[in-house]
Amino acid sequence: xxxxxxxxxxxxxxxxxxxxxxxxxxxMETGFRLTDDGKPIARNVIRLVTCxxxxxxxxxxxxxxxxxxxxxxxxxxxxxxxxxxxxEWIDDTGVKGSERAPVVVAG
Amino acid sequence: xxxxxxxPAAPAYLPRRRAVLAATVALPLASLVPTLAPLTARxxxxxxxxxxxxxxxSRRVSTGRLKLDVPRIAxxxxxxPVKIQMIGPFAAGAEVRSVHLFSEKNPVPxxxxxxxxxxxxxxELESRVRLAGSQRLMAVATLADGSLHAAxxxxxxxxxxxxxxx
Numbered sequence: 001x002x003x004x005x006x007x008x009x010x011x012x013x014x015x016x017x018x019x020x021x022x023x024x025x026x027x028m029e030t031g032f033r034l035t036d037d038g039k040p041i042a043r044n045v046i047r048l049v050t051c052x053x054x055x056x057x058x059x060x061x062x063x064x065x066x067x068x069x070x071x072x073x074x075x076x077x078x079x080x081x082x083x084x085x086x087x088e089w090i091d092d093t094g095v096k097g098s099e100r101a102p103v104v105v106a107g
Numbered sequence: 108x109x110x111x112x113x114x115p116a117a118p119a120y121l122p123r124r125r126a127v128l129a130a131t132v133a134l135p136l137a138s139l140v141p142t143l144a145p146l147t148a149r150x151x152x153x154x155x156x157x158x159x160x161x162x163x164x165s166r167r168v169s170t171g172r173l174k175l176d177v178p179r180i181a182x183x184x185x186x187x188p189v190k191i192q193m194i195g196p197f198a199a200g201a202e203v204r205s206v207h208l209f210s211e212k213n214p215v216p217x218x219x220x221x222x223x224x225x226x227x228x229x230x231e232l233e234s235r236v237r238l239a240g241s242q243r244l245m246a247v248a249t250l251a252d253g254s255l256h257a258a259x260x261x262x263x264x265x266x267x268x269x270x271x272x273x
Contacts, residue, residue: 017227030237030268032214057224066210066218066236068186074233078225 006087006101014105017076020051020059022087024097030065044092046071053103054083079105158209158216159245159257168247168255173206175246175258184238184268191221191246193230193256201252202226211242226251237268 007021024046031043043065051059058077077085082105088098176190191206203226208218218236230248238244241263248256 017229019231021233030214060222060224062220062222064215064218066208066213066215068235068237072233072235073221074231075221076227076229076231078227 003097004087004089004099006085006099008085008101008103012079012103012105014079014081014107017078018103019074020077020085020101021072021074022049022051023070023072024049024087024089024099025070026089026091028065028067028069028071032065042092046089046091049073049087049089051075051077052086052088053077054081079103081105156209156211156216156243156245156259159207159247162207162209162217162247163255163257166253166255168257170257173246173248173256173258175244175260177244177260177262179261180263180265181238182265184240184264184266186235187238187262187264189234189236189244191230191232191248191258193248195227195229197226197228197250201250201254203230203248204251205249206230206232207247207249208236209245209247210236210238211244213237213239213242238262238264240264240267 003026004022004024009018009020012018026046027044028046029041029044031041031045033041035041045065045067046063049061049063049071050057059075061073063071083103085101085103086098087100088096090096172193174190174192176192177187181187189208191208193203193206197203203223205223206221208220210216210218219234221232223230241261243259243261245257245259250256
């Protein structure tokens with residue numbers, strides 16, 4: 001199973017913004033919870049999410065424990081050429097993840 | 108037989124029923140006004156979100172254009188849908204560069220910062236957040252020309268996002 005899902009609008013017209021919906025599988029452990037025997041559970045949240053479109057950065061989010069587990073973000077990107085969206089993220093433990101989605105621009 | 112005109116006139120020192128009624132209604136209202144006024148004033152223009160104040164500092168903030176939508180009541184503080192919108196078009200050089208989302212009561216008050224390296228004709232963002240209790244949220248959009256646009260939303264959270272491992 002992939003660690004993230006990217007959903008791109010079905011109809012994309014050149015020069016117009018299109019919606020990108022992203023959901024990343026991650027516990028977003030806040031660091032405020034305790035185990036059953038009272039020990040704190042170390043924080044491990046996604047710190048940064050970036051989205052590149054044909055190599056250029058189009059969106060970046062600095063995230064915190066304030067986002068829900070399995071964080072969901074939707075945002076808009078302006079359509080230029082057909083190509084690819086690359087989503088990348090990194091968490092507190094340095095674990096990186098990425099996911100790609102094709103973009104097909106009509107007209 | 109009852110004939111009102113034959114009744115003795117009420118002594119002048121006895122307050123009339125209407126006057127008494129009016130007084131009982133007016134008194135508590137009058138005493139409420141000063142306590143209500145600061146509450147409503149604070150709710151509208153001086154939000155007490157410390158992280159928001161720290162970010163804004165002494166800069167001027169406009170309201171009205173940025174929209175922050177959250178449900179009025181959230182059953183589960185662990186996942187609360189949030190929608191941020193700012194309808195353009197934006198003048199050249201005054202596009203939205205970033206949107207900050209601040210919480211009044213969360214242990215991490217700066218919940219997220221969204222950056223837009225490429226200018227967009229309008230901003231539409233959605234996410235899901237954790238909320239540690241009923242509180243106020245503030246969103247601030249920073250434009251390329253440095254101007255700030257803010258929006259706030261109050262939300263009642265029935266079950267707070269767990270902080271204590273319970």
